[in-house]
Amino acid sequence: MKYAYFFLLIAGSAYLQSCLAECKNPDGQKLTVPAIYPDYTGTVFPANISAPNFIIQEDGERFQTEIGYDNHIKIRLVKNSPQVQIPLKDWDGLLSNARGKTIFFRITILKNGKWTRYADIENRVADSSIDEYLAYRLIYPGYELWNGMGIYQRQLSSYKETAIVENKSLGDKQCLNCHTFSKNSPETMMLHIRGKSGGTIIYRDKNLKKTDTKRPEFKNAGAYASWHPSGRYIAFSLNDVKQLFHIEGKKNIEVFDLASDLAVYDVENNTMITDRSLSGNQYLETFPNWSPDGKTLYYCRANEYVAGEPLDSIRYDLYKISFNPDSLTFGSPVCIYPASRQNKSVSFPRISPDGHYLMFTVSDYGNFSVWHPESDLCLLNLSSKEMRLMDEVNSNETESFHTWSSDGKWFVFSSKRLDGLWARPYFACFDSETGKAGKPFLLPQKDPLFYDTFTKTYNLPELITSPVTIGKDIISAFFR
Template identity: 40%
Template sequence: MNLHLFAILLFVLVQPACNRPDIENLEPVSDCQDIFPDYKEVTIPPNIAPLNFRMTGECDRIYIVASGKNHKIEKGFSGNRIIFPEKKWQRLIDGSKNDTVKITICVNRAGEWTRYRPFSVFVGEDEIDEFLVYRNLMPGFQNWNQMGIYQRSLRSFKVKTVLDSRVMPGTCMNCHSFAGNDPVNMVMHLRENYGGTLLFRNDRLEKISTRTDKMFANAALPYWHTSAKYIAFSVNRINQIFHATGTNRASAVDLRSDIFVYDIERNEMITSPLLSAEEKLETFPCFSPDGRTLYFSSADMKELPGEYSKVRYSICSVSFDENSGTFGSVTDTLVSSFLTGKSYSIPRVSPDGGFMIFTVSDFGSFPSFNPESDLYLLDLGSKEYCSMDVINSDYTESYCSWSSDSRWVAFSSRRMDGLFMNIYFAFIDKNGNARKPFLLPQKDPDFHDSFLFSFNVPEFAVNKIGTNPYRIRRVARSKASVQVKPESSH
């Protein structure tokens, strides 16, 4: 045999052995502190994409052993990034349901291997909804030149464009919402170029014009009724103010807001004096899973925008009769801002009806502008609520969405750096206890270093969205749109 060939063969055979540290005989020096994202001791669903991560310090090589109940991944990496093979990862976590995966990291620096004490990732039994739909937008001020709504497979790293600025330049797209996490019924708004509301129902896509002569603006912030026959909207007039100093660069102020419910079959916008009072600001509607209650945030009107920091919202509710499309005559206050001096917004009820999560901030209804904003959990049975300390951070926590089985939540948070909003998932057990959240996994652990967009409005979806950007564009650009009518006396 040619000597060179022999040398190459020998090198190839011996190389892996050289790269593998003698783990068994290496004493763990300490806990592994320096990984990003922080996936230590998190609880994950058995159908989540690989939790790729990196060591934040300098290292030449990494050797990792991830061992579950039935499978193990052992792999060496040059550099500081750990990228799990997708199929092996799925086998590993599939076989470790209701158990832990232990991850042992050995790091080679300047030829010396260091072994850290392993950390665990608990794999729950409950699967997370297959898809997550979110919007990417730069955390700017008022301008934007690029945004998009995307559908991410949570089992993998595949991302599909629902609609973005490449397909519809100059159009602002927002507020995607599904009935019961199923995108067979979807609504989303377009603003500026080709503005309107797009309604996708049972494979029929149409553009509707939501503003009636009884509304002062177009409908926004939708929430579907369980029956998929109604969509609750709020109608807002929003102003932004920009601060001269401090790290909180802007605040959003709702100058006026009301709530309307769109009766899809009758093509009518209905409301109640309890939802559209002059002296009140009502926003962020949310139906209960049984469809009999409409929750919303409500605040007393102030002198705006001057007194913007005195506007505090309570979580209120009003009954709703699905058959007649009528509201009750009394408003209940579930969480009162008058008692606590805090502002409560974006109520979201778990599909099993057990809990509600909402945001708590010092003032206002747009928590994404309030760094102090946290998520709280209300037990709808006992009506007691508390801060979700396990999942809150020093930075903004904002929009939250429940998975269809009520065991997982996705929420947005600026905790990574204080500016860019990212999506985190947390497990919520049957008693409402949350576990340590984890960041939406990305294929490349360095992804966030150069990604300059925020992830807004995370919404779970049990299926793929049944339309495509070109069809949405075609319908959005068509002149024909259905004009919603004001309430008739039915």
């Protein structure tokens, strides 16, 4: 019996030893970096991002991950599982010490009794922080119908996601869309609620109101919006959206406008104005975006839709028009990128907060680039007029909706690169000196396998400086 206890003790301590085993001096080295998912390699992290948990995609029995900078190892995780979940507190400490420095993920794997160390995965921590919150809509990737739907916000320095407003609170499960903020601030925001008793909820100067953007003088209601920097006006596109489905082929759907115009809504006077050059049957105008000084409105324009016309002949150019906020008058439209001449089409123009760059989406035709796998992000330097595809952030799948951070050092965009169906938010740093972006990284999640089982799409990701706290007031305003 004594022997039995003795052997049990030996076996137990051996097991304990193996569980606690970590590697200080590896038996071998590999010159390649290990494969990890999501891809958090060679990127730049904001100084306030939550820990980018990942899974090591290499075989092994035990996995050691050391994270640090220079010669300092600040975090050591040794597990039998390849999942690396970095404690948030340790990660925050690392970020605050490593601002402006390169950090490493040093991975050593025990396989067949031998520890092998891979080449360090290197990332950089930026000096700057990103806006603290990301607002987005979560929906299943359907085409026309919906049931549960909501607009949510995620604190980027943690994994905390809260609902801004969910349609279950609105009775008849209305459609919520187009949440839009002025200068990344939730103090001035709007969103549409479609369906019975729907309307556009506008929050400004601590006041919430519901308005109807479908005015008798216009054929359609307001859709895509952009806040004037003064906070007094909202430029709306008024679209008659249609969709058709392909019988065969990789693309399943085409979304297009039969008609669209632009109008500016005066929040104070509850009036809507337009101009002959922004409305009428001759052209389709959409996706308005104000310049930071509020004197220019950028938008996309195509020739009117003619019944029976092939959909892939509808192509949008990038336009701008001057605006005088005092007299509420517009100048003449000026084409700044005739994409249609190159058989391309522009959508979602977004100007950087310093007014130097304009980021937009380019696809082969149409304006609903979300369903176009070929759609890529493009950058126009407004000073030099140089235009280029942002190859450093684009992929083979859809890159679409994008928003600048309030300081213009970061931007977020939707990409379907993981699987071609679901849009996920990717972030990248931006250097306004060089006009170059860093390698994008996926919104970190507590569970590194989160995106493998999450079947909702992130719609309209918008960076905001602080959380939206008026969710309940939005519901009250809706029922008013």
